[in-house]
Amino acid sequence: xxxxxxxxxxxxxxxxxxxxxxxxxxxxxxxxxxxxxxxxxxxxxxxxxxxxxxxxxxxxxxxxxxxxxxxxxxxxxxxxxxxxxxxxxxxxxxxxxxxxxxxxxxxxxxxxxxx
Amino acid sequence: xxxxxxxxxxxxxxxxxxxxxxxxxxxxxxxxxxxxxxxxxxxxxxxxxxxxxxxxxxxxxxxxxxxxxxxxxxxxxxxxxxxxxxxxxx
Numbered sequence: 001x002x003x004x005x006x007x008x009x010x011x012x013x014x015x016x017x018x019x020x021x022x023x024x025x026x027x028x029x030x031x032x033x034x035x036x037x038x039x040x041x042x043x044x045x046x047x048x049x050x051x052x053x054x055x056x057x058x059x060x061x062x063x064x065x066x067x068x069x070x071x072x073x074x075x076x077x078x079x080x081x082x083x084x085x086x087x088x089x090x091x092x093x094x095x096x097x098x099x100x101x102x103x104x105x106x107x108x109x110x111x112x113x114x115x
Numbered sequence: 116x117x118x119x120x121x122x123x124x125x126x127x128x129x130x131x132x133x134x135x136x137x138x139x140x141x142x143x144x145x146x147x148x149x150x151x152x153x154x155x156x157x158x159x160x161x162x163x164x165x166x167x168x169x170x171x172x173x174x175x176x177x178x179x180x181x182x183x184x185x186x187x188x189x190x191x192x193x194x195x196x197x198x199x200x201x202x203x204x205x
Contacts (some may be wrong), residue, residue, distance in 0.1 A: 003183070009121030010167065014126035017163050021133030024140050024156060030148050033140075041159040048163040052178070055119070055170055064178045068162060068185055078154055083192065086199040087148040089170060109140040112204050 013047030139192030
């Protein structure tokens with residue numbers, strides 16, 4: 001019974017990893033790509049590790065899986081934020097159908113501080 | 116084959132396909148930031164692949180590799196982004 005649950009969880013996780021890779025290929029500009037990859041890959045890898053912990057039901061394996069999941073959930077938003085910030089200052093082009101650029105004119109171009 | 120073995124094999128195929136797609140973006144990607152995002156996602160996929168591979172071979176040693184890869188990927192991403200931002204700051 002626990003093997004079936006573990007298999008379903010792992011399959012769901014692998015599906016979300018595949019979704020994030022397809023999003024990385026198909027999305028039109030950097031920021032939409034990051035919005036697809038960060039969330040979907042965090043969920044996908046978290047589900048795969050959860051399935052691994054469910055399969056073994058051992059305290060050591062579960063501790064490792066929980067450590068990796070916690071670390072991913074803590075670092076993925078930080079990494080996405082810092083890449084997005086660097087990309088915005090590096091003038092990466094937005095998608096041509098972008099309606100609103102709310103950050104336009106709010107940053108000092110020289111020092112990168114908020115005005 | 117039990118259901119779990121079939122699920123693990125299908126998962127390995129799906130993660131392999133996504134690795135190929137990420138490598139395409141890593142090679143094509145117009146800007147450097149696209150490549151950094153692709154490298155970050157590549158590390159996340161490596162963690163998932165290691166976990167699934169550990170189940171397939173019934174060995175638990177590989178899960179330690181996942182911890183190291185997660186740490187190194189975060190450090191690498193932050194360092195790349197930091198120097199990219201330093202480059203544009205006057």
